[in-house]
Amino acid sequence: MRVLAALSGGVDSAVAAARAVDAGHDVVGVHMALSRTRDQFRTGSRGCCSIEDAGDARRAADVLGIPYYVWDLSERFEDTVVADFLSEYEAGRTPNPCVRCNEHIKFAALLDKAVALGFDAVCTGHYARVEVGDDGTRELHRARDAAKDQSYVLAVMGPERLARSLFPLGDVASKDETRAEAAARGLSVSAKPDSYDICFVADGDTQGFLRDRLGSREGEVVDTSGEVVGRHDGAYAYTVGQRKGLALGRPAPDGRPRYVLSVEPVRNRVVVGSVEELAVGTVEADRAVWFDVPGPAPFACEVQVRAHGAPVPAVATATPEGTVRVDVDASAGLRGVAPGQSLVVYDGTRVLGQATVTETRRPGSAPGGVVASSSAPVPEAETAASSRVAATAPDASLGTAAAGVHR
Secondary structure (H helix, E strand, O other): OEEEEEOOOOHHHHHHHHHHHHOOOEEEEEEEEOOOOOOOOOEOOEOOOOHHHHHHHHHHHHHHOOOEEEEEOHHHHHHHHHHHHHHHHHOOOOOOHHHHHHHHHHHHHHHHHHHHOOOOEEEOOOOEEEEEOOOOOEEEEEOOOOOOOOHHHHHHHHHHHHOOEEOOOOOOOOHHHHHHHHHHOOOHHHHOOOEEEOOOOOOOOHHHHHHHHHOOOOEEEEOOOOOEEEEEOOHHHOOOOOOOOOOOOOOOOOOOOOEEEEEEOOOOEEEEEOHHHHEOOEEEEEEEEEOOOOOOOOEEEEEEOOOOOOOEEEEEEEOOOOOEEEEEOHHHOOEOOOOOOEEEEEEOOEEEEEEEEEEEEOOOOOOOOEEEEOOOOHHHOOOHHHOOOOOOOOOOOOOOOOOEEEO
16 A cells, blocks of 8 residues: 655654554655644753654654655645644633544545545554454544553544554554664654643643633633632633632632632633532534444443543433433543543453543533533523533643644
8 A cells, every 4th residue: 555654743643653664554754734833942851843843753764764754734734733722722622622623634634644645544643453353444543552552632533534544563562672673773762752632732731732823811710609719810721620720719618629620711610519519410512523433322431631631431312313321320530521531442452432421410400500601692601601620630730621642
């Protein structure tokens, strides 16, 4: 096959390209220039898509003996991934830019251009496996190394794009194995740090990035009774589940820590409360993408609500309109699921589908007992309509739900 290997400048994509060459494919390397500031340099393990990364990608291609090109996709990246990131936070939702990058850039702009140029598939350094079912259907599965599994951020691609994707690292036992292989092949990136956090926020200051783009918007921090307990400089800069950095003027009456329960963008207000109030029993989602479209009957599954979160037992019900309802096992202890986050449905290691969370309800709540929602009418948006809950641990700070590992 003619294969286009996406070379990020990291060790994973370099080894993936090398394995594609070993498999006998006709491989061409391409580096996606996603930053409009081309003089940007990586800071340790932060940032990516810099001139340094482009140079590392070129050197990897030279070692492998494959042609190498740089494609400028920075305008598309800004107009889709970055714009979505800003609009989602401004609307009180919690986006995952890694998911949107896979949806709009790696397996859309890049793959579409590759197919137009006559390539059969795109190869990336993602940790995930592709298996072929008894009926010949290609299935997306978790990677062998659970710690590095990236099937969660790939679930948005759907079956058509999966059919043209190669993930040569899916069966790697550990990242150490990848680095050892890179060193044995003479690839200079073998010891290069992984790029963590949000790639276009190289300094890691997500609050500062949002403030620079969206401006300062002072407002109130209130408890569940409506009493003002603090102030903020922009409700968009808070994530439900967040405990640190609240700068509250007074402790809770019981002396226990308080967490962000909801973000109300219309009122520019942040609501805080106890950790128990973060509990989630039901999740509603839309814009579903299925690898195997389920019937109308409820089915047992596992769901994952953040990139590095643990899967929890659930019962899912899908509709022809592309919506999904998930009832979570009461013993799972699921907390902090945010409108805007990706909900990925699994059957064991197999990815069944993905959808975008629209609202959540607490365990035992009747329909209408919304905890967090992104779809209520604007006139009533002063209630839960514009709140959100971040898919993070209760003491998470801003950006954790959206952060990923970029290779």
